[in-house]
Amino acid sequence: NAGVTQTPKFQVLKTGQSMTLQCAQDMNHEYMSWYRQDPGMGLRLIHYSVGAGITDQGEVPNGYNVSRSTTEDFPLRLLSAAPSQTSVYFCASSYSIGRAGEQYFGPGTRLTVT
Amino acid sequence: DQQVKQNSPSLSVQEGRISILNCDYTNSMFDYFLWYKKYPAEGPTFLISISSIKDKNEDGRFTVFLNKSAKHLSLHIVPSQPGDSAVYFCAASEVTTDSWGKLQFGAGTQVVVTP
Numbered sequence: 164n165a166g167v168t169q170t171p172k173f174q175v176l177k178t179g180q181s182m183t184l185q186c187a188q189d190m191n192h193e194y195m196s197w198y199r200q201d202p203g204m205g206l207r208l209i210h211y212s213v214g215a216g217i218t219d220q221g222e223v224p225n226g227y228n229v230s231r232s233t234t235e236d237f238p239l240r241l242l243s244a245a246p247s248q249t250s251v252y253f254c255a256s257s258y259s260i261g262r263a264g265e266q267y268f269g270p271g272t273r274l275t276v277t
Numbered sequence: 278d279q280q281v282k283q284n285s286p287s288l289s290v291q292e293g294r295i296s297i298l299n300c301d302y303t304n305s306m307f308d309y310f311l312w313y314k315k316y317p318a319e320g321p322t323f324l325i326s327i328s329s330i331k332d333k334n335e336d337g338r339f340t341v342f343l344n345k346s347a348k349h350l351s352l353h354i355v356p357s358q359p360g361d362s363a364v365y366f367c368a369a370s371e372v373t374t375d376s377w378g379k380l381q382f383g384a385g386t387q388v389v390v391t392p
Contacts, residue, residue: 271318
């Protein structure tokens with residue numbers, strides 16, 4: 164099993180550009196989520212999904228969109244990048260909603276917006 | 278408003294000694310607590326968890342203690358090993374249908390284990 168994979172590992176965007184961060188898991192997990200990590204702030208939940216076709220907002224959803232058309236994939240879209248979105252982004256998954264706290268994380272995408 | 282706080286950004290400990298990491302929370306609805314470990318350029322990995330019905334949970338060298346009245350939990354690592362050098366995140370979740378899995382993370386504590 165590859166676990167949770169994220170692409171790209173690094174990305175530099177100009178303000179106003181859009182892009183999609185990819186996330187995939189091969190563990191047949193129901194629950195997937197996106198976090199951002201900023202210095203001194205820990206990880207903050209952006210969006211999450213409890214199953215294919217179902218998504219919801221987390222703590223910091225503004226400026227991001229998600230969709231969940233398959234169990235395996237959970238892409239995160241930045242609609243119009245802003246410098247405040249410079250961060251490290253982590254995707255995570257869990258094998259059941261009831262154990263969603265024990266999540267498996269991907270290696271992260273480091274995004275810089277200039 | 279951070280609901281989970283790790284007030285020590287760093288901790289240095291000698292190999293073989295005990296590492297004690299602390300975490301405080303403000304939301305009395307938190308009912309499930311976890312610790313994650315993170316190496317540079319990797320994602321966090323789940324370490325150990327505890328639910329509010331317990332005050333202690335042990336897994337090998339790692340023990341988590343929960344004091345609900347003080348809204349405080351701690352992670353003990355005994356004995357500390359060089360491979361334990363990492364950032365440790367405390368996280369908490371409310372056990373409700375709407376909140377399950379929505380983890381609130383602390384800012385992390387960098388642990389350095391010296392020979």
